[in-house]
Amino acid sequence: MKIALIGKPKSGKSTVFNALSGLSVSTDKYAPAATEPNICVVPVLDERVSRLSEIYKPQKTIYANIEFRDYPGIFGGQIDSKENTLYNDIKTCEGFALVIRNFADDELDSLIGEVQPLQDFESFEEEMILNDLILAEKRLEKIHLDYKRGVKTPAIQLEEKVLEQICEHLRENKPLRTLELKEEEAKSLKGFAFFSAKPLMVILNSDEDGFGKNEEMIRAFEAKGIMAIEIAGRFEEELAKLEDEEAQMFMEDMGIQSSIKDRLIHQSYLMMGYISFFTVGEDEVRAWTIVKGDNALTAAGKIHSDLARGFIRAECFNYEQILEHGSEKVLKEKGLFRLEGKNYLVQDGEIVHIRFNV
Numbered sequence: 001m002k003i004a005l006i007g008k009p010k011s012g013k014s015t016v017f018n019a020l021s022g023l024s025v026s027t028d029k030y031a032p033a034a035t036e037p038n039i040c041v042v043p044v045l046d047e048r049v050s051r052l053s054e055i056y057k058p059q060k061t062i063y064a065n066i067e068f069r070d071y072p073g074i075f076g077g078q079i080d081s082k083e084n085t086l087y088n089d090i091k092t093c094e095g096f097a098l099v100i101r102n103f104a105d106d107e108l109d110s111l112i113g114e115v116q117p118l119q120d121f122e123s124f125e126e127e128m129i130l131n132d133l134i135l136a137e138k139r140l141e142k143i144h145l146d147y148k149r150g151v152k153t154p155a156i157q158l159e160e161k162v163l164e165q166i167c168e169h170l171r172e173n174k175p176l177r178t179l180e181l182k183e184e185e186a187k188s189l190k191g192f193a194f195f196s197a198k199p200l201m202v203i204l205n206s207d208e209d210g211f212g213k214n215e216e217m218i219r220a221f222e223a224k225g226i227m228a229i230e231i232a233g234r235f236e237e238e239l240a241k242l243e244d245e246e247a248q249m250f251m252e253d254m255g256i257q258s259s260i261k262d263r264l265i266h267q268s269y270l271m272m273g274y275i276s277f278f279t280v281g282e283d284e285v286r287a288w289t290i291v292k293g294d295n296a297l298t299a300a301g302k303i304h305s306d307l308a309r310g311f312i313r314a315e316c317f318n319y320e321q322i323l324e325h326g327s328e329k330v331l332k333e334k335g336l337f338r339l340e341g342k343n344y345l346v347q348d349g350e351i352v353h354i355r356f357n358v
């Protein structure tokens with residue numbers, strides 16, 4: 001899973017990135033925008049994987065991971081061609097985390113304007129919506145040109161219909177996230193990547209003094225259907241440099257329940273609607289990521305395309321059950337080993353073994 005840290009210039013994206021990764025990329029106030037994103041891969045240290053690993057004692061334990069990409073602040077300004085490349089890069093991410101400045105800084109006030117989180121959010125949405133509208137309208141123009149040339153297929157006609165629906169929605173200033181499309185309609189748009197269709201969360205980057213006092217603002221984002229979390233970016237960047245125990249002490253003082261890494265991982269899963277299932281054995285215990293509502297066949301395909309192609313049955317049991325009974329042998333004796341078919345909806349925390357034949 002790739003999550004993009006994006007937002008207006010100097011909103012604290014790289015500060016958040018440093019807090020997450022423990023790295024020290026530049027957060028120079030006066031540095032011009034970078035041309036490339038900073039990238040880190042954060043393991044999802046799911047306690048369930050660790051416990052399963054204790055039970056199976058495999059040679060390898062593989063956690064899921066999330067790639068966070070910290071982009072330069074290209075929003076809220078004119079788009080030039082260099083930024084176009086960055087836009088395309090951003091679109092390869094599955095979800096967006098919009099970092100919004102909520103810390104006082106006189107110098108930044110005069111450089112880029114005052115703190116105004118809700119307005120910053122609105123103008124970001126508008127920018128995304130406008131970008132998508134331009135993209136959709138361009139494609140429609142191309143389709144109409146093709147019609148004049150006699151190129152008209154049912155597939156293109158469906159695409160035209162969906163694009164018109166999309167333009168209408170966008171012209172009402174609504175993000176595509178909130179437009180429901182039928183499966184075949186959505187399919188006809190494969191190949192497009194619309195900004196406003198991506199899952200989005202807000203990271204409200206507050207200063208130490210204000211942290212924890214912004215409930216109302218968080219609620220205001222939620223009222224717009226946007227998940228929002230508050231962090232104290234600069235403070236958490238410093239924490240990432242400390243030993244765990246020391247960091248824990250400071251966190252408690254600030255009333256921070258869990259590290260920014262844990263919170264962002266958790267929030268990313270929620271935002272994407274992702275869940276985990278596990279495969280276990282002597283060679284490997286491993287976590288896999290799927291979308292809630294995915295069936296056993298899709299889960300099999302995640303592991304290997306052969307497993308989906310030759311799918312026979314999925315043997316499943318629950319994480320809690322193996323913890324309670326300690327071994328698969330006991331689970332079998334107790335009849336807790338289930339055989340499920342292709343259409344079975346895999347649940348979060350299930351251990352899955354695919355029987356297949358190719």
Ligand SMILES: Nc1nc2c(ncn2[C@@H]2O[C@H](COP(=O)(O)OP(=O)(O)OP(=O)(O)O)[C@@H](O)[C@H]2O)c(=O)[nH]1
Nearest residue numbers: 009010011012013014015027029072073103233234
């Ligand atoms: N007081 C305070 N300052 C912060 C906080 N987060 C970031 N800053 C400061 O704001 C400035 C910009 O932070 P960056 O993390 O570089 O911002 P950015 O969004 O990555 O900037 P660009 O990539 O240039 O758009 C730096 O001087 C940071 O130290 C915060 O939570 N509190």
Ligand SMILES: [Mg+2]
Nearest residue numbers: 013014071072
């Ligand atoms: Mg930066």
